Amino acid sequence: MSEGWCCGRSLALFALVILLPIGIARGFQSDELLQDNEEFGLEGGLPAAGPEPPTNPVRSPIRRRPDLDPPSGSADSKSVQFSLEHNLGASEFSPAGTFTARLKSWSHGGQTLTKLRFSRNALTEEEKRAFERLLKEDGHYTIRVPSNVLNPSGEDYVISSVRARCIPRESLDEHFVIHTDGVNIIAVNYGSAGACRYPRLLRYPAKWSFTSYTVLKNSEQAPRTPTFAEELLAGEDGLGEGVKPPEKSFWAKYFLLASS
């Protein structure tokens, strides 16, 4: 073993040690700003699935300790429950499942729904027949949730539909994307978990139960080219005129960081 190798290995180790926390930090940062906050919860059909990590991207890097959620329907003031209703071609909507979420209050007054979970009611025989009829007709399967989940008025519902033939695969696979402004539900994008082929062929599922995937989405911030955004900020501070110092190398930066 030569010393050079040793040196090289230690250097690599050193670099690894340095890079690891930075890498994690980077990961957090990008999580906060850029990463798509799609996280799939696999529930309903598979009740054994554990609680999902929080879906709100802003929350996750700040508090990542295991959170013991009270079971749905408990008296916890922070827990919010709202029901999903569906329409199988009839004129009336009927309850089909329950969403449970936690309401986080922020110090600045805002509130956000997080940790969305969903449990589907099993299909009754009648519903199954209605669903089969929908499949035959190539009709629309419609669902709705209240727009205001904190105090549902019973008037404003967010509705979404899909052709019933898009849903069956092995089981009935469904995918919810719930767009919120924090608390209020703006829209629900409901559809099959994957592609819906056209022409839609009549096919019955092997298993008459739902496999549900749910995603909670908040709005993104509009991007702005960093250089100009910086210039803008600098311009506001009155420092925009100065010449930028030359870009320092990574090592130089790390050295500065370590020495400070």
Add this chain to the structure above:
Amino acid sequence: MSSSHLRPRTAMAIRARLGFVIVLSLFFSATLSTALYEDQVGLADWHHKYIGKVKHAVFHTQKTGRKRVVVSTEENVVASLDLRTGFIFWRNVLGKNDHIDQVDIALGKYVVTLSSGGSILRAWNLPDGQMIWESTLPVSTPSKSSLYVLANMNVGKDNLILVFGGSSIHALSSMDGQIVWRKELSIDSLEIQQIFQPHDSDIINVVGFVGSSEFVVYQISYRTGEVMQQSKASFESGFCGEASLVFDNLVVALDASKSSLVSISFKNEVINFHQINLSDLVPDFSGKVTLLPLKFNGMLAIEIASSILLLRVKGANELEFVEKISHPFAVSDALPLSKVQQAFAILQHDESKIHFKVKSDNDLRNEILKETIQMDSQRGNIEKVFINNYIRTDRTHGFRFLVVMEDHSLLLIQQGEIVWSREDGLASIVDSTTSELPVEKEGVSVAEVEHNLFEWLKGHLLKLKGTLMLASPDEVAAIQAIRLKSSEKNKMTRDHNGFRKLIIVLTRAGKVLALHTGDGRVVWSVLLPALRRSETCGNPFALRVYQWQVPHHHAMHENPSVLVVGRCGHGFDAPGIFSIVDSYTGKVQNSFILEHSVSHIMPLPLTDSTEQRLHLIIDAKLQAHLYPKNSDSLKHFFNEMPNIYWYSVEVEKNKIKGYSLESKAELDTAEEYVFQAKELWSIIFPSESEKIAVTATRKMNEIVHTQAKVVADQDVMYKYISKNILFVATVSPKAAGEIGSATPEEALLYAYLIDTVSGRILHRVCHQGAQGPVHAVVSENWVVYHYFNLRAHRYEMSVIEIYDQSRADNKDVWKLVLGKHNLTAPVSLYSRPDVMVKSQSYFFTHSVKSMAVTATAKGITSKQLLVGTIGDQVLALDKRFLDPRRSVNPTQSEKEEGIIPLTDSLPIVPQSYITHSLQVEDLRSMVTIPAKLESTTLVFSYGVDLFFTRIAPSRTYDSLTEDFSYALLLITIVVLVAAIFVTWALSEKKELKEKWR
């Protein structure tokens, strides 16, 4: 709005052309903007100026010199027109909400306008329209305000202008607009009716009503505004608020029930009421009465059930019936002929004739003047008349009439003839569409190619001289004249390039006009009978115009037609109106009132066997009605019915809802063409945090040439091309007001891309510190929107481009070029979308009135954004400046692709104003129409003015320019051939010599 949920992906569109496009795009990148040369102005463009429907007119004919009439219009224009020709001397367009209340002339040199509910008074210089002064009046409650310019007591002295409304009177100096005095007559609910000045006195009389039953008279000092005398009296049956001043001491008012007249005489603080029963005067009187504002001494005009009665007031309780005039009619204000004589005009419509009568107060039984003229029936009835007098050569009084017609046109009539007319309905275009011109029929040579060979040669010689810059100024002028005269662009037949078309416009008056794109002349016009006020439809208004039938199979024999949709009244549940008009002749083919209301109109991409376009009308009860009603259209419709979706935006409720059609179980013959809507999806914006500001969609007829975008290093990005994309911008309610009403922290702007079939939100983004007004335009796979950035204190434009990731693995460019990709497979919008979004924001200097995008026949030519600026000009901005992929230092391959280095703001190149030096006053909309020539787009922009031009966003790469010298080309060829022969002969000779050596 309608849509099929399939996106056909034709391999055809991509094949082999891709390579061609790359080559082309490289070629385009060399030219960014195209501008006109000075001598090209007016060759392809035209600009027409209008003023709108005239509300008030004041003649200015006393002095020698220019005779003019000053008018104010419903489009908030104040203009001075030449009384001899009708041309505009000058005009000023006030702001959108700055409605003109009254106009007058003060001091004989200033035009005074009162606007904005009596709160702004302006003076304009009469000769040139320059603003002299502006004065803002403190008006507590907006009320009906009037202007009273005191008659010239002594010319040269500073006369006062009185503005009164509600209970206050302002007196302003007519020299500089300073408020001389202000009088608030401190009585609650006082409504001043009239102000008048008895002859040669320093006192002005003010009469008005307090509440509904009290009548007051004030005498106010003209100099100081001090109340000299005040008297009031109440009348137990009450007044309705209408009154007419008959004499200096007598007012006739209507009582509260509007069925009898009350004459009020006042003298020296004594007020007397006399009730006059109309049934005494008119034996068969019943119903309600309105007083007409006829400012005529001793005369009264009342309107009873579509006719007017002229009454002469003889004393406080004595009225005399003079004449009854039946509808339609118009009565002018009184015109003083001398100190003691007044005259007024009565116009009466008798089918296609108009009878003019002028009466004076000397002899009400007989007329001073009686004329009859023939009137074009397409102008409708008379709405208003203004009268002016002049001294004839035989020293008698002559009269001229300025007439406003039902179609908003303006005519000057003198000596029984129409001196001039203006088609001012064109200032209020509601909607427009285009129609192709007839095909040139064989045997009928519309185009005389050239007159003779000599002329032809001469013309080309001139052009050649011009090209070689040898032409003298006279010759340049001759070339220009030849160009302008060339009737090529004004022919009434279809041309090879598709530049000649008919623009069919619908105006607010319910008139449809066809304009020729060559010079903007009116080819035909028709005032739609269905959109005229009638007993069945009291308050009709025009909504939209669509192409109804475009014959392709029988283009030689059949004329295309357009569909005009209107509504009977302003409520959403008012019945709709349908009118089908021939596009070539303007003949109304069919017209009827619908049994249902009209809330959405969807032209479907389907036609029946006679090539009539299928239209689906959604009424207020969410029922869909199919037109045309025939079994053939029903058959075509049933095939596509499962694929028809639409959406509605409910701005007040902050909701967007998507619908499809309920399939019918049994067919009821009566309701065969009626379908029920089924709500499929809804999006609800929380009212406390968001408010819908704007929505925008792609044009239904837009053609996209390539679905893929080849980016640097041979990578392919697939555009997410769907006709069903809806862009919605919402702003936080606090920021919904004007700029500056919210702090940057409160102001939020959300941009949404929504698929209107499934209701999916494809993309949602938030701009912090941004607020409206928002303007947006959607095309291909991108949207550009304009808003105000409060943090940067500047306007900003953002672009969002959306790409389809589900096909991202099909990256082989060669496969694409050869058409081996399976792109024809149908795709359902019910699949979970896998999209990628690129966006970027840029600062933009101007605020924007409207935005549009160019459209070409095949979609190959690169796009330009058309921006209607605050200065009423149209700016063409290359889409490449709004590419989200612009970066500070583009790589070599990106540069080759034509990506412009990133700058923080969008450049405004003065040459890229397509309106060059002109202004399209009060610009409301820009319409782009593809020409047949791929490189060219026709642009029609309208507001109060009309402007038309054609632009080539990437220059005319597919045709030679108009001034291309064919003669030069011919001469070159001839010279070359001659040279070949000469050199050939020479070389032969030389060769022979060589051989002899």
